[in-house]
Amino acid sequence: MELVGFQVPFELLRYSMRRVKENGCRRRVNVWRGCAAATVGQSLDRAGLGGGLGTHPIPKEEDTSLMDSVQRRKERAQNSPLSICVLGASGDLAKKKTFPAIFSLFYHGLLPKDFQVWGYARSAMTDEEFRDLILGTLTCRVIDGEKCSQKMEEFLPRCFYHRGSYDADEGFISLNREISARFEEHLGSEANRLFYLAIPPSVFQGACRGISDNARATRGWTRVVVEKPFGRDSESYAELSSSLGSILSEEEIYRIDHYLGKELVQNINVLRFANSIFEPLWNRNYVKSVQVSFSEDFGVEGRAGYFDNIGIIRDIMQNHLLQVVACLAMEPPVSLHAEDIRDEKVKVLRSIRPLRGEDFVTGQYVAANGHGGYLDGDGVSESSRTPTYAACVLSINNARWDGVPFLMRAGKGLSERKAEIRIQFKQVPGGLFPVPHLDTNELVIRVQPDEAIYMKIVSKVPGLTSRLEEARLNLFLKTAWEESKDIPDAYERLILDVIQGEKSLFIRDDELDVAWKIFTPALLDLENGDSYPPYPYEFGSKTLLQSEYLAARLGVRWSND
Numbered sequence: 001m002e003l004v005g006f007q008v009p010f011e012l013l014r015y016s017m018r019r020v021k022e023n024g025c026r027r028r029v030n031v032w033r034g035c036a037a038a039t040v041g042q043s044l045d046r047a048g049l050g051g052g053l054g055t056h057p058i059p060k061e062e063d064t065s066l067m068d069s070v071q072r073r074k075e076r077a078q079n080s081p082l083s084i085c086v087l088g089a090s091g092d093l094a095k096k097k098t099f100p101a102i103f104s105l106f107y108h109g110l111l112p113k114d115f116q117v118w119g120y121a122r123s124a125m126t127d128e129e130f131r132d133l134i135l136g137t138l139t140c141r142v143i144d145g146e147k148c149s150q151k152m153e154e155f156l157p158r159c160f161y162h163r164g165s166y167d168a169d170e171g172f173i174s175l176n177r178e179i180s181a182r183f184e185e186h187l188g189s190e191a192n193r194l195f196y197l198a199i200p201p202s203v204f205q206g207a208c209r210g211i212s213d214n215a216r217a218t219r220g221w222t223r224v225v226v227e228k229p230f231g232r233d234s235e236s237y238a239e240l241s242s243s244l245g246s247i248l249s250e251e252e253i254y255r256i257d258h259y260l261g262k263e264l265v266q267n268i269n270v271l272r273f274a275n276s277i278f279e280p281l282w283n284r285n286y287v288k289s290v291q292v293s294f295s296e297d298f299g300v301e302g303r304a305g306y307f308d309n310i311g312i313i314r315d316i317m318q319n320h321l322l323q324v325v326a327c328l329a330m331e332p333p334v335s336l337h338a339e340d341i342r343d344e345k346v347k348v349l350r351s352i353r354p355l356r357g358e359d360f361v362t363g364q365y366v367a368a369n370g371h372g373g374y375l376d377g378d379g380v381s382e383s384s385r386t387p388t389y390a391a392c393v394l395s396i397n398n399a400r401w402d403g404v405p406f407l408m409r410a411g412k413g414l415s416e417r418k419a420e421i422r423i424q425f426k427q428v429p430g431g432l433f434p435v436p437h438l439d440t441n442e443l444v445i446r447v448q449p450d451e452a453i454y455m456k457i458v459s460k461v462p463g464l465t466s467r468l469e470e471a472r473l474n475l476f477l478k479t480a481w482e483e484s485k486d487i488p489d490a491y492e493r494l495i496l497d498v499i500q501g502e503k504s505l506f507i508r509d510d511e512l513d514v515a516w517k518i519f520t521p522a523l524l525d526l527e528n529g530d531s532y533p534p535y536p537y538e539f540g541s542k543t544l545l546q547s548e549y550l551a552a553r554l555g556v557r558w559s560n561d
Helices: 010-022 029-046 070-077 092-107 127-135 145-158 169-182 201-214 234-245 263-273 304-308 311-329 338-350 482-486 490-500 509-527 545-552
Strands: 082-087 115-121 159-163 192-197 222-227 253-256 287-295 360-366 389-395 405-411 418-425 442-448 452-460 468-476 535-538
Touching (some): 082 092, 092 115, 115 169, 159 169, 192 490, 201 234, 234 509, 253 509, 263 311, 311 360, 311 389, 338 509, 535 545
Parallel strands (some): 082 115, 082 192, 192 222
Antiparallel strands (some): 360 389, 418 442
């Protein structure tokens, strides 16, 4: 085969076609030819045959990868008018997270020059009442005082409210009319729309149908952000996925898990794949165990009715912590583009053995230290067995991780608020320096609070001694970089990525399907019958004692320092 004077070897062509199958084009058959040409061009570059086909290099697609600079994001954002509509605008999620994140993007200059924010809910409210509602939640992390107030005064006049139902066409028809009349009719260019669903999953389908049928953008893209819970087991998720998939395309749906937007979770792939010292050790030959822990020093606090129907496993483990495990265990992606990263996450999740009841220990906090017990909460049945603490062990059946336990635990009503990852390494073979009283080396990634990465090592104590002690190599984000004084909230990063069309930090349909297949068998075991009752633990406990036994069965122990 000859291309513009070059003889292309068969092996090179076969490699190119394989890359076409591997990359995102397999989901976009209509752009097959363009992708094939680009891939062949990239292969020619690798072979040293120049910068494209002939004298005309193939134009690169707009790169919205994870490594975009802030300046580039600002430049891209400026010229694409945008309407952001938050459904469930009067709810806690919208007030505490969504609107403050949108405002932060505004005062950092990351929203378009032309934008509006719309609140949509069933409550009756005027525009002024809506502005007063969200004003109480807006803060400036780094620009206090007069300048912060000035930014708020610039932001609030761009905020409007529209009353409507989530499952009736009329509200979305009138919303579409208002957005067009107040904003889009005055624009000469494209006009995009972002819908954020801060609403219960029971009204997802009706809201998405109303958006799709009556409130789509006519001169730009339409994107819909969906919050968890995404079902409660494999069956309910399949129903939800089918209903949403019949209304919106996968490209339009952004399933948000705010943990993926946290700074240290984003840093996992950088730590692994940008530092040559870690990747050779990141496998069964050197790693003894991987531990992912989440704890809160408060109870369900006003969410008892909701939580009693969900429990800690669905609320934290099946989504937030499993996403962390996927980032820790995945193979290196082909590139930093969304589909390549998410392909590897799905691949490693498919390697995890489905969990059963015996893989868990669960607990439920009881009254202690001046705090009430879980069963004392409003809306909680006296006989509820909903766990507020759970620990489990995951087994990954692949060449990298075979035999390495991945321990996961999450709990409420514990002694501290903390989320962290610990990579526990094996002991040094040979035992030249016998240190049985010291732990093995550990790489610790503290997600919250006080974001940090540190390595636990064994070191000689200075002076006229041969004593060995544990020491730490520390990286504290807030002191390491000037930018760390302004670490963004996870929702800020994720909403910005929706605007930019970057899906690396969002969950794909097949990824959720596999996640539920891992947890559903265990949930059925735990919730049906009396074989696995939750153990009581006092409010303010450091951990659940039975979780220590779970780790001990595997020849490891939880690291608690």
